[in-house]
Amino acid sequence: MKSSAQLNTIPVRQSDTRTFLGWTLALIVPLLVYFLFHQSNPTAAERSTGIFIGVVSLAVCIWVFDLTPAFVPALLIIIVTILFDVVPKDVALSGFTSDAFFICLAIFIFAAQVASSGLIYRVALLLMRWLPESNLSQSLIVFASGTILTTIIPSPLGRSALLNPLVFDLIDNTPKTKVKKIETTPLIISGLQGTTLLSTIFLTGNPLNLVMLGFFTTQTQYRFQWLNWLQATLIVGVILVAGYLAILLWQARKSNLQPMGKAQIDELLKKLGPVKNSEWGALVGMTVFGVGILTQSYHHIEPVWLAFGIALVLYLYGALTTRDLRSNVDWPTLLFVAAIVSWGPIMSALKLNTLIGKQVTALKLDMLMHNNFLLGIGFLALIIILIRFVFPGGPTFIILMSALIPLANSTGISPWVLGFIALTISEGFILPYQHGAFSLVVEELKTRGLEDTYNMSDILISNALLLALRVVAIYVTILYWKAIAIL
Amino acid sequence: MNKIRFILVTILVVAFAGLVIRHNQTKSRILIIHSYNIDFPWVPQVNGGIQQYLANNPSDVVIRYQYMDLKNHPNCDFYRSAANDARLLIQDWQPQVIIIIDDLGQSLVGVNYLHFKPGTDTTGLYDKFAAIDAKPGGCANDPSKNNKDYFGLGNISLPYTPKIIFGGVNGDVDQYGYYQADNVTGIFEHKNPDAIRQTITDIYRASSVKPTSIQILSDKSGTANSEKDFFENKLTAVNLDVPLTWKPVEYAGTYDEWKQFIKDANQNGSMLLIANYTQIKENATDATSMSTSKLISQTEQTTQYPVLGAATNFITDGGMLTLAVPGYEQGQVTIQMALEVLKGTPVSNIKPVEAKQFVVGMNKSLVIKRGLALPLVYEAFSRESNNLVEK
Numbered sequence: 004m005k006s007s008a009q010l011n012t013i014p015v016r017q018s019d020t021r022t023f024l025g026w027t028l029a030l031i032v033p034l035l036v037y038f039l040f041h042q043s044n045p046t047a048a049e050r051s052t053g054i055f056i057g058v059v060s061l062a063v064c065i066w067v068f069d070l071t072p073a074f075v076p077a078l079l080i081i082i083v084t085i086l087f088d089v090v091p092k093d094v095a096l097s098g099f100t101s102d103a104f105f106i107c108l109a110i111f112i113f114a115a116q117v118a119s120s121g122l123i124y125r126v127a128l129l130l131m132r133w134l135p136e137s138n139l140s141q142s143l144i145v146f147a148s149g150t151i152l153t154t155i156i157p158s159p160l161g162r163s164a165l166l167n168p169l170v171f172d173l174i175d176n177t178p179k180t181k182v183k184k185i186e187t188t189p190l191i192i193s194g195l196q197g198t199t200l201l202s203t204i205f206l207t208g209n210p211l212n213l214v215m216l217g218f219f220t221t222q223t224q225y226r227f228q229w230l231n232w233l234q235a236t237l238i239v240g241v242i243l244v245a246g247y248l249a250i251l252l253w254q255a256r257k258s259n260l261q262p263m264g265k266a267q268i269d270e271l272l273k274k275l276g277p278v279k280n281s282e283w284g285a286l287v288g289m290t291v292f293g294v295g296i297l298t299q300s301y302h303h304i305e306p307v308w309l310a311f312g313i314a315l316v317l318y319l320y321g322a323l324t325t326r327d328l329r330s331n332v333d334w335p336t337l338l339f340v341a342a343i344v345s346w347g348p349i350m351s352a353l354k355l356n357t358l359i360g361k362q363v364t365a366l367k368l369d370m371l372m373h374n375n376f377l378l379g380i381g382f383l384a385l386i387i388i389l390i391r392f393v394f395p396g397g398p399t400f401i402i403l404m405s406a407l408i409p410l411a412n413s414t415g416i417s418p419w420v421l422g423f424i425a426l427t428i429s430e431g432f433i434l435p436y437q438h439g440a441f442s443l444v445v446e447e448l449k450t451r452g453l454e455d456t457y458n459m460s461d462i463l464i465s466n467a468l469l470l471a472l473r474v475v476a477i478y479v480t481i482l483y484w485k486a487i488a489i490l
Numbered sequence: 491m492n493k494i495r496f497i498l499v500t501i502l503v504v505a506f507a508g509l510v511i512r513h514n515q516t517k518s519r520i521l522i523i524h525s526y527n528i529d530f531p532w533v534p535q536v537n538g539g540i541q542q543y544l545a546n547n548p549s550d551v552v553i554r555y556q557y558m559d560l561k562n563h564p565n566c567d568f569y570r571s572a573a574n575d576a577r578l579l580i581q582d583w584q585p586q587v588i589i590i591i592d593d594l595g596q597s598l599v600g601v602n603y604l605h606f607k608p609g610t611d612t613t614g615l616y617d618k619f620a621a622i623d624a625k626p627g628g629c630a631n632d633p634s635k636n637n638k639d640y641f642g643l644g645n646i647s648l649p650y651t652p653k654i655i656f657g658g659v660n661g662d663v664d665q666y667g668y669y670q671a672d673n674v675t676g677i678f679e680h681k682n683p684d685a686i687r688q689t690i691t692d693i694y695r696a697s698s699v700k701p702t703s704i705q706i707l708s709d710k711s712g713t714a715n716s717e718k719d720f721f722e723n724k725l726t727a728v729n730l731d732v733p734l735t736w737k738p739v740e741y742a743g744t745y746d747e748w749k750q751f752i753k754d755a756n757q758n759g760s761m762l763l764i765a766n767y768t769q770i771k772e773n774a775t776d777a778t779s780m781s782t783s784k785l786i787s788q789t790e791q792t793t794q795y796p797v798l799g800a801a802t803n804f805i806t807d808g809g810m811l812t813l814a815v816p817g818y819e820q821g822q823v824t825i826q827m828a829l830e831v832l833k834g835t836p837v838s839n840i841k842p843v844e845a846k847q848f849v850v851g852m853n854k855s856l857v858i859k860r861g862l863a864l865p866l867v868y869e870a871f872s873r874e875s876n877n878l879v880e881k
Contacts, residue, residue, distance in 0.1 A: 222555070319502070414778075487574075
């Protein structure tokens with residue numbers, strides 16, 4: 004599985020100047036931040052806070068310039084806080100004992116099983132065989148497969164790596180004509196949006212969803228577990244899917260792509276052979292997990308431990324091997340999640356939330372949010388969209404969360420609502436470099452010599468439309484959140 | 491995988507799952523719902539009492555805490571959302587006993603889980619509860635919010651009847667319909683009127699600048715609403731042994747109003763008695779209440795006559811002398827009652843009780859500054875209960 008620890012970006016080839024600039028800033032900025040903070044807060048008690056803010060600024064420099072894998076600066080923060088006695092060790096390492104860490108680990112093990120079983124690929128082919136043979140239905144199946152993967156694989160890049168073979172099989176098997184070039188845009192949009200569009204709709208659709216939960220108090224974490232999370236995000240999801248469908252209809256009309264024939268589908272199914280034990284294992288595991296979540300009030304087992312239990316049972320049955328664990332579990336993302344989840348407790352221990360809260364009040368941001376919530380949301384969305392042209396989504400979101408939690412505390416607005424809005428918008432993208440899944444698809448199309456088969460401007464337009472729709476969906480959902488008393 | 495391994499592993503997994511489910515189903519669950527947040531010193535005091543009792547009386551129970559944070563966000567939308575969160579937790583977790591601390595939690599959450607005695611007329615009851623919430627939430631005049639549907643109030647059908655233990659209730663629980671239900675008991679947080687009377691007398695005698703009256707000054711919070719009867723009727727009915735008269739209670743919403751009442755008190759020769767002050771806004775349009783330490787320290791500096799507090803946090807907020815009901819006792823008694831219920835004692839056999847303890851807090855330097863010669867027992871008691879500030 005591809006690592007999403009790059010916070011949904013894959014490393015771009017760095018120019019020497021960019022690397023030099025990045026490391027230079029990484030050297031200067033933390034020192035500057037520390038001394039400036041120390042000057043305005045000279046007491047010994049504030050020294051620890053200064054060190055923490057300094058090392059966070061170092062991490063931000065590394066993230067922005069993509070100097071190392073994303074988990075490295077995240078771990079660096081933890082190590083520095085321990086070595087300089089910024090907070091007690093158990094606070095610094097609290098992310099590693101958090102529910103978010105165990106959910107992530109369990110889901111990754113679970114996802115490793117689903118990924119290695121090939122179940123989703125088979126289901127997609129069976130659906131294509133069953134549904135009418137058309138360009139539209141096959142694109143929809145690609146999107147639906149991506150959506151199913153979103154519920155069980157918390158890594159957009161990992162999902163993309165799993166779904167791309169299906170997309171390219173469909174492209175490779177389409178009847179070619181010498182007269183006209185084939186038009187694969189609807190399939191590419193479906194694959195791309197299938198793996199990314201709903202990543203914040205399902206709790207386990209994105210590691211940053213779990214990071215966000217980690218920023219909250221225990222009671223808010225419990226409040227927004229699987230089904231309650233889905234209940235809160237449902238309307239946004241429905242609006243985004245409606246937007247995707249509209250784009251698909253527009254693109255499918257323009258496309259001359261011929262659907263894969265039943266005979267070709269049969270051939271691919273034949274190649275897969277009979278349903279393997281591992282596929283049955285994946286199916287049973289997913290079913291047990293789903294039933295387990297729905298019957299929680301009966302058995303009182305929290306979903307995190309249920310997921311972990313199922314993941315371990317897969318090993319008991321031999322459905323997973325050590326090799327699967329080594330190759331299919333996204334360890335860098337796991338380390339990243341655990342390290343970032345420690346931020347919340349570290350910031351609380353340093354009373355940094357109070358400090359940021361005072362700044363939020365001084366800047367009158369709480370007044371803006373409280374007196375004109377709709378305008379405040381628009382302002383927040385605009386800032387995120389602009390920042391995302393320069394900063395990767397992950398760091399943008401994490402830094403914003405550090406400010407949004409105190410803002411939520413002082414205004415009484417649900418921290419989940421503010422976090423979800425920030426995350427949903429920061430996960431949107433227009434250009435390939437803004438999201439790893441997009442750049443991965445573009446790279447793969449290039450490698451396969453399919454550059455002439457799609458219309459990049461149409462893809463960019465659809466991305467921009469869906470990004471705008473994210474903002475619209477949030478505004479519409481505010482009414483729903485009020486109705487279900489989240490706001 | 492061969493068949494034997496499959497069968498053996500399946501037996502192991504099914505047996506293990508069965509044991510885990512059984513263990514979880516039979517475990518006793520107690521949910522503690524605080525109306526306020528952990529940042530309010532009263533709340534850790536209550537939790538301290540609970541934990542101390544459990545440490546001395548080990549029990550096989552699982553405890554979960556829910557903080558509604560209503561003091562920091564006195565508005566109806568927040569009340570509604572916090573109540574909804576608490577109800578979702580109850581629905582998901584299904585605790586056998588729910589301990590609800592402080593008044594707002596009773597009217598926002600507790601009332602939904604009442605098991606009424608046969609023949610109880612519940613008509614209009616939930617709208618009455620909504621009106622209790624709407625007042626401190628600031629939406630009493632908004633008919634779209636001042637109703638039971640808005641706050642999600644109404645009897646909730648659960649596959650079991652949770653028992654409710656209340657604590658920190660300042661007024662009477664009759665307003666929450668608790669006397670009409672058979673699944674509720676708890677402990678009141680009524681202030682001790684005789685202790686307040688004696689302290690006022692002591693302050694008067696110790697003071698060289700004699701006041702002529704007592705002015706009770708309060709915010710407009712839910713707690714103030716619950717204590718309305720106590721301060722307006724019960725306390726003022728107490729005869730003082732010194733020549734002081736009671737002035738009608740004044741309620742302030744903003745800092746300007748508060749300052750005006752202080753000015754009036756100074757002009758009228760009134761000493762102040764302050765119990766509820768956490769929900770005063772510096773400006774009327776502010777989203778949150780002003781800093782309590784700023785409010786009380788400014789009050790202390792601008793009042794001509796001594797100020798007596800009747801709140802837990804009054805001294806750390808900058809006050810001179812306070813008499814307060816300790817949260818510790820509320821925690822101890824509520825958890826003790828909860829464990830009794832779990833052992834099988836019918837709730838109807840456990841009668842609601844009054845708080846027996848009160849604590850004194852004192853800022854010695856402010857007492858000296860005002861030139862008060864208070865009986866030494868105040869300092870000794872404050873020191874003993876760790877509520878003495880010396881500088």
